[in-house]
Amino acid sequence: MDSSLPGLVSVLDTDLYKLTMQQAVLRYFPDAVVSYKFTNRTPSTRFSRKCYDAFTRAVSKFPEVTLTQDERTWLASTCPYLAPDYLEYLAGFKYDLSQLRVDFIPSSDDPEWGALDIEAVGPWRDAIMWEVPLLAVLSEAYFATIDTDWNYDGTLERAYEKGKTLITGGVAFSEFGTRRRRSLKAHDLVVEGLVKAQKDFGTGDGAGMLSGTSNVYLAKKHSIKPVGTIAHEWFMGVAASKGYANSHNVALQYWEELYSRKLLVALTDTFSTQAFFKEFSSNKTRVEHWSALRQDSGDPFAFAPVAQEMYKSLGIDHRTKRIIYSDGLTIDLALRLKKQCDELGFLSAFGIGTNFSNDFDKASNPTEKSAPLNIVIKIASIDGKPCIKISDVLTKNTGDPETVRHAKEVFGLPVNAQ
Structure with missing residues (x-):
């Protein structure tokens, strides 16, 4: 190379x-x-x-x-x-x-x-x-x-086949692979392959479709939609600056003031999904306004049933809401999560990153992956x-231990899970 x-x-x-x-x-x-x-x-x-x-x-x-x-x-x-x-x-x-x-x-x-x-x-x-x-x-x-x-052999074709599988399987998905891509050239080939699959197999009904890419440059180059809303960084910065009490709602309020009814996808796991749902559900009007929840850590199959109960407890029809999954997705995992959402009545979408932009075999042994x-x-x-960040795996935390301990006390999480 x-x-x-x-x-x-x-x-x-x-x-x-x-x-x-x-x-x-x-x-x-x-x-x-x-x-x-x-x-x-x-x-x-x-x-x-x-x-x-x-x-x-x-x-x-x-x-x-x-x-x-x-x-x-x-x-x-x-x-x-x-x-x-x-x-x-x-x-x-x-x-x-x-x-x-x-x-x-x-x-x-x-x-x-x-x-x-x-x-x-x-x-x-x-x-x-x-x-x-x-x-x-x-x-x-x-x-x-x-x-x-x-090497780049088959990169476009592999992306095309993945796109075909998702689109014909009724999955709405976006490409999220910028940060861990193999290279800009690989990323470009992947988006090209996905766009070709959308043209060949997309029906325009909004079910199985390529919704866009998180990469703004490649969205422009390939004439597709740039997609994305909010990251953990926003919640982490707001909470550290303004205090952890009610920090989810403070961060969401700022966002809603700026973007009105646009881009209202709530990332749920910055300080654990448990803490997020507790605060989020305290404001029914906000829950009604936000159109989707993004699942990004923990057991993805446990997420939708908990979200369904949260919406039900507020008398909100969860069938009008969407769950966006974005944690380490593979094609098979996206298909299985789509099936669960269909059964529960949720709309669903998927942001797939590394499995698109850095899925390569070793040139010397194509049966072995290049990690x-x-x-x-x-x-x-x-x-x-x-x-700080508090994972849904409560023993896995990021940042200053004393601040983690304080935040867990504020959020009512087990403090001894350090």
């Missing part, structure tokens, strides 16, 4: 929820300063100096990329919820390398191999843009310099206050 990388080809080569959240940050937290930190969830995976060098060379060119007039015009037409003043801000946005620190930490046994320490610190309104392209470019650097036992990286960048603090 060629170790030279395309880097960042467009400001829009990111996920839509970064733009929607950036607009919200500009409205409600224009002066907040945040930090983001990188985590490699597979510590046995090491990075080489060659990978580090390729990655940092690509990142050094990020500031050269700015929003073009053509992109701005397209955004204004395609995403009317992005206000003119926000688009003006985005047009002036440039990546600021002074916000970013990327260190290579060599291993004691071999200085050519080691770990990466990545941190971004700056105004939330700007630093929010680092996460997605950094992860995408790092993944591409890894598979261009370290794991090179793969994707499992890397994340999370918001770590806001104005000096630590940001």
Whole structure:
């Protein structure tokens, strides 16, 4: 593989929820300063100096990329919820390398191999843009310099077959694979294959269909809808800044004020789905307004029955609501979850990421998978206050332990599950 990388080809080569959240940050937290930190969830995976060098060379060119007039015009037409003043801000946005620190930490046994320490610190309104392209470019650097036992053979065709299976199976789905893609070229081929499957098998009835892609650049390139709403980062930042009591409703209220009846998909698991439903269900009017719930951790088959009970307890017809699943989905899992939602009466949709954008076999042995990286960048603090996440697996938490303990006390969760 060629170790030279395309880097960042467009400001829009990111996920839509970064733009929607950036607009919200500009409205409600224009002066907040945040930090983001990188985590490699597979510590046995090491990075080489060659990978580090390729990655940092690509990142050094990020500031050269700015929003073009053509992109701005397209955004204004395609995403009317992005206000003119926000688009003006985005047009002036440039990546600021002074916000970013990327260190290579060599291993004691071999200085050519080691770990990466990545941190971004700056105004939330700007630093929010680092996460997605950094992860995408790092993944591409890894598979261009370290794991090179793969090729592009069959990438488009594989995506096409997956799209065909989902569409003919009545599944509404979106492509969510930017952060962990094998490469920009792979991502582009995947979206091309999915679009072709939609053209060949979509009936236009809204049941089985490709709803769009979270990647704004590829949505524009392939003339499909950019999709996305809100991420854990929003809830984490709002709660750390404003306090954990009633923080779900505070975060949702800000969002609803800004977007009215648009983009009202509630992400449920930032501080556990249990805590979310407890707060969310305290405001029937809000539950009526929000059109969908997004399930992103825990047992996906346990989610719909609990959501059904929540809606029933408020006298709301759950059959008018949608569940969007987005946690580690495969094609088979999406089909099985669709069947459960049909049986319970929920509308459903699916955001499929890594299984689309980083599903490759080893070139030397096509019966063996070439495993994707499992890397994340999370918001770590806001104005000096630590940001945390409490998983639906209550023993798996992210962030400062004392803040986790405090939040669990506020939310009525088992404090000893640290």
